[in-house]
Amino acid sequence: MTPLVYLNGKFVPKWEAKVSVFDHGLLYGDGVFEGIRAYSGRVFRLDEHLQRLYRGARAILLEVGMTHEELREAVLESLRVNNLQDAYIRLVVTRGIGDLGLDPRKCSQGCTIFIIADAIQLYPEQMYQEGLELITVTTRRNDVTALNPAIKSLNYLNNILAKIEVVRAGLHEGLMLSADGYVAEATGDNIFLCTRGRLVTPPTSIGILDGITRDAVMQLAPEMGIVVEEKLLTQYDVYIADECFLTGTAAEIIPVVKVDGRLIGDGKPGPVTRELMARFHDLTRKEGVPIS
Ligand code: PMP
Numbered sequence: 001m002t003p004l005v006y007l008n009g010k011f012v013p014k015w016e017a018k019v020s021v022f023d024h025g026l027l028y029g030d031g032v033f034e035g036i037r038a039y040s041g042r043v044f045r046l047d048e049h050l051q052r053l054y055r056g057a058r059a060i061l062l063e064v065g066m067t068h069e070e071l072r073e074a075v076l077e078s079l080r081v082n083n084l085q086d087a088y089i090r091l092v093v094t095r096g097i098g099d100l101g102l103d104p105r106k107c108s109q110g111c112t113i114f115i116i117a118d119a120i121q122l123y124p125e126q127m128y129q130e131g132l133e134l135i136t137v138t139t140r141r142n143d144v145t146a147l148n149p150a151i152k153s154l155n156y157l158n159n160i161l162a163k164i165e166v167v168r169a170g171l172h173e174g175l176m177l178s179a180d181g182y183v184a185e186a187t188g189d190n191i192f193l194c195t196r197g198r199l200v201t202p203p204t205s206i207g208i209l210d211g212i213t214r215d216a217v218m219q220l221a222p223e224m225g226i227v228v229e230e231k232l233l234t235q236y237d238v239y240i241a242d243e244c245f246l247t248g249t250a251a252e253i254i255p256v257v258k259v260d261g262r263l264i265g266d267g268k269p270g271p272v273t274r275e276l277m278a279r280f281h282d283l284t285r286k287e288g289v290p291i292s
Contacts, residue, residue: 006078006115019112025094028102029155031111032056035249036089037120038079042288043089044249045212046072052210056151057093064093065110072289078117079291088250090116094154123251127172128277131257131269132246134186136235137165137174141184144207149184152209162187173246175238175259178206183233189248190214191256193233193241194226194272200237203230213247213280220279226272235260243270252284253277 005017024030034049050068057064066074075089093113098106139162142149149158159176166174166187175191178184183202185191190211192201199221204210221228238244242265244256253276255269 001083003116003118004078004081006074006113008113011078011081017114017116019094019114020097022097022099023094023112024096024098024104024107025092025112025154027098027100028095029153029157030060030062030104031092031094031154032060032062032152033093033154034089034091034152036075036091037249037284038084038087038089038117038291039284039288041085041291042285043075043079043291044284044288045216046075046289048212048215049091050075052152052212053091053093056153059148059151060153061104062093062095062111064113066113071113074113074115075117076289076291078115082117084117084119085291086120087117088120090118092116092154123172123254128254129269131255131264131267132173133171133258134173134175134256134260135166135169135171136260137162137176137187139165139176140179140181141176141207143179144205149207149209150204159187173256175235177235178202181234182206183235183238184208185211186246186248189246189251189254191238192217192245192247193237194243194245194270195237195241197226197272199226199228199272200231200233201228202233206232211247211249213249213252216280216283217247217253217276220276220283224272224275224279238264241265243273245269245273245276253280 002013004011096107185208239262244264255273
């Protein structure tokens, strides 16, 4: 069966799902998006993803043109028509079709909205068993006062430049610092450290995405009796941590065992990370909006 893509209110076959070359999402990265996941017939934290999308839209003065409820139903229907129970869902809202100028008022026909629901592509299992190696990239995360990384905008060039450095180093992920040199996040994931039994993660005010998976970890850790603190972190804090892991919708929770040539802890995924991975797995199967 050819996968069906939701595009502006209709389901169209994958190969017919096209947008205009005058769409400002394409011309300028003007728009917002979400990456969402479904597990065993349930969409994990769907409403939280939609709320983040609407927050970003509000920040860039983008009128989505569909209500939260309508968008929610469109996401669920995308899974139903494609007969998917476990999937990765990309929801994109662009400013729509305009002219060659920046002026968003020219996009008078309204947003382009599309939803792609696809079979999930996991990182190799080995990466979860053995952990990742990171390097700190030279590309700094967008400054909060310029383009706040809390907005999951279609303009991901900042992250792509960082990813290019990571790929050139032969690795899978990299550590991005804020403009003033504090630990921010990875190119597509949030970061946590575990030091002397406490979890620490950078505050959102530093300029990171307020990750849905980050939030889930901050909920799970206290249930394990582990304190979580949001605080400014330096590379030194990373190097001396007992454990380190990344969180994201696509990556879930993935251990980090080496950063800039320094082994983290004993160089193996630690017990707190492993326990959180197991608990997150359970949470994703029991929580979530049922598809049907
Ligand atoms: N930071 C960035 C830059 C990301 O792109 C993502 C992925 N959406 C995350 C963090 C993790 O966020 P979430 O857990 O909501 O997927």
